Amino acid sequence: MHLHTMLLSQIAASTLGFLAFRHLEPRFKAIGLTGIDVHKNWDHVAIEFGGIPLLLTLVACYAAAAIAASCMSRFYLAIMLVAVLSFTLGMLDDVAGISGPVKGVVFTLPSVGLFTAELNPYPRLPIVGMTRLTIFYFIIIPIYVSVVANSANMIDVMNGVLPSTCIIMLLGGILLAYFKGSTKPILLSVPMLFTLAVYLYYNWFPAKYFAGNCGSHMIGAVMAGIAILSGLEFYLVMAMLPYVLNSFSYLTSVKGFLERTRLEARPVIVRSGLIYANKDPRAPITLVGLLTSTSPKDEKLLIRQIVLLSVFSTVLSIATEVLLGA
Numbered sequence: 001m002h003l004h005t006m007l008l009s010q011i012a013a014s015t016l017g018f019l020a021f022r023h024l025e026p027r028f029k030a031i032g033l034t035g036i037d038v039h040k041n042w043d044h045v046a047i048e049f050g051g052i053p054l055l056l057t058l059v060a061c062y063a064a065a066a067i068a069a070s071c072m073s074r075f076y077l078a079i080m081l082v083a084v085l086s087f088t089l090g091m092l093d094d095v096a097g098i099s100g101p102v103k104g105v106v107f108t109l110p111s112v113g114l115f116t117a118e119l120n121p122y123p124r125l126p127i128v129g130m131t132r133l134t135i136f137y138f139i140i141i142p143i144y145v146s147v148v149a150n151s152a153n154m155i156d157v158m159n160g161v162l163p164s165t166c167i168i169m170l171l172g173g174i175l176l177a178y179f180k181g182s183t184k185p186i187l188l189s190v191p192m193l194f195t196l197a198v199y200l201y202y203n204w205f206p207a208k209y210f211a212g213n214c215g216s217h218m219i220g221a222v223m224a225g226i227a228i229l230s231g232l233e234f235y236l237v238m239a240m241l242p243y244v245l246n247s248f249s250y251l252t253s254v255k256g257f258l259e260r261t262r263l264e265a266r267p268v269i270v271r272s273g274l275i276y277a278n279k280d281p282r283a284p285i286t287l288v289g290l291l292t293s294t295s296p297k298d299e300k301l302l303i304r305q306i307v308l309l310s311v312f313s314t315v316l317s318i319a320t321e322v323l324l325g326a
Helices: 003-030 051-068 070-097 102-107 108-115 135-155 161-180 186-205 212-230 233-238 240-254 287-293 300-325
Strands: 034-036 045-047 268-271 274-278
Touching: 003 045, 003 051, 003 186, 045 186, 051 070, 051 135, 051 186, 051 212, 070 108, 070 135, 070 186, 070 240, 102 135, 108 135, 108 212, 135 161, 135 212, 161 186, 161 212, 161 233, 161 300, 186 212, 212 233, 233 240, 233 300, 240 300, 274 287, 287 300
Parallel strands: none
Antiparallel strands: 034 045, 268 274
């Protein structure tokens, strides 16, 4: 497999994905699959089911990668299975709704796709080095996938935040793999990078597409799958610190899994283009709420701050892995 062959395959596949987004945009608008962007001070609407062309782009990129690097085909198939399963469950959540506690259990199911590939139950951890988890490792995998998928869904509240932070984490993982002399994480990550780059174009401020639950859960599940198949499980957890902070703050403030639609008060309030933390004691605490707790900010500034937090946590994760010998 030559590098230029892989890159050409990804350029071709992601171009098809880009055209799918463009082709579906007027059709989705025509049938009313749009929603209001609540963080804008004008009536901005975007398509709510961006997960559909996102899945098409992802499948195209990974299928093209399987042709360019046939030695990795079973791993690419595993990722595509994870994507399809998580997309399907997310679409069910979009259409019919899945309660919070059930969501935690349901999104363990996409991990089934990973068991079609060769898994390594001996992950390396900083300081500890190689561990021997065997059976316990296979129990952790579904939980890991569910946690990452749901965390991605919970942080996907502002334009461009989810795809841009995932791109940062993937680039960090590629850099870490380069330091370790490993090519597998790179080959697994490149198709997802091209997929997210296409989606970022349509999701960046002001967004034309929202991922929806089907898209955000799929992105999170695939990120978890890449980390597991690459042996970068600990790296991803560290790099996802902004996600962890957001999820932990939300869950502890509402005392459990509570759907956004059932909240008694929104976490933030928008006035004249500025976003304020909601001081109502019934309002959940989120990362955006924490960033606006001392002073209001506009959406663009908040997006930049979250992206910078992602850069910091990714650099910290790489440094931890390299310096502590994971």
